[in-house]
Amino acid sequence: MINWNRSLHNAVVPQTSVCAPAGEINLAVLGKIFATDVDFTKQYYNHLRRPALGIAALLLVTLSACLPVPTREPTQAIPVPYRITQDENPYAPDIEDTGRQIAAVTVASVIVSEKYEFTPPRAAIVITGHMPSVCNELRIEISPPDDQFRVFIEAYSLIDPDIQCDDVFQQFEAEILLGTYSTGRFTIWVNDALAGDFVSY
Numbered sequence: 001m002i003n004w005n006r007s008l009h010n011a012v013v014p015q016t017s018v019c020a021p022a023g024e025i026n027l028a029v030l031g032k033i034f035a036t037d038v039d040f041t042k043q044y045y046n047h048l049r050r051p052a053l054g055i056a057a058l059l060l061v062t063l064s065a066c067l068p069v070p071t072r073e074p075t076q077a078i079p080v081p082y083r084i085t086q087d088e089n090p091y092a093p094d095i096e097d098t099g100r101q102i103a104a105v106t107v108a109s110v111i112v113s114e115k116y117e118f119t120p121p122r123a124a125i126v127i128t129g130h131m132p133s134v135c136n137e138l139r140i141e142i143s144p145p146d147d148q149f150r151v152f153i154e155a156y157s158l159i160d161p162d163i164q165c166d167d168v169f170q171q172f173e174a175e176i177l178l179g180t181y182s183t184g185r186f187t188i189w190v191n192d193a194l195a196g197d198f199v200s201y
Contacts, residue, residue: 081145081184087122087177091140100158105131105138105172107155112188112196115177123178123198125188131157131172135165138172145186151178153190 111126131138136157143152155174159165178188181200188195 078147079182079184080147081149081186082182083144084180084182086142086179089140089142089176091138091174091176093139093141097139097158099160100137101161103132103136103157103159105129105136105155105157107191107193110188110190110193110195112198114198118177120180120201122180123186123188123200124175125153125178125190125195126173126175127153127155127190128173129155129171130169132169133159133165133167134170135159135163136170138174140174140176142176142178145181149184149186151186151188152192153188153195155191 107127107129109126109128113124113126115122115124127140136159139154139156139158141154141156143154145151178198183200185197185199187197
């Protein structure tokens with residue numbers, strides 16, 4: 001609390017009558033009294049204002065500490081697709097392929113179907129086309145699915161470089177069961193071209 005400083009007030013305002021002789025008002029004395037009272041009012045207001053601001057800041061800090069901290073929602077992990085079982089592939093790469101030359105094949109058509117006579121149902125693929133000569137041997141390599149549910153299949157041919165062979169096209173038609181897969185929709189790509197899709201349950 002600010003105490004009224006009587007001595008200061010007396011120093012500013014001399015102990016004289018406010019009224020001048022003959023009933024006239026002493027304006028100089030009234031001005032000093034008014035200035036002193038205004039200065040005291042400002043000091044008193046500032047004195048009361050400081051603790052009020054401190055209390056308000058303390059309340060804000062307390063309320064912010066009581067607010068619940070937001071928790072981050074856990075991200076749902078996307079299951080990684082995989083091949084459960086692999087059916088027999090008569091055109092799979094073999095150890096005896098070492099030393100042979102790789103040759104291209106021309107793929108004419110690709111048919112993707114689902115075989116419901118199996119439990120669980122299986123996807124099957126039929127690839128038709130031709131190879132450069134009758135001496136070429138067909139190879140079809142089926143890769144496991146990637147994280148985008150894509151199954152890449154590579155069709156190519158092999159030939160023994162020591163064998164002389166007439167350049168006569170050799171037609172082929174290959175049907176292969178793709179096996180069983182984890183749950184999801186898979187796309188099939190043959191020689192980097194989209195051939196179709198299937199759903200595994």
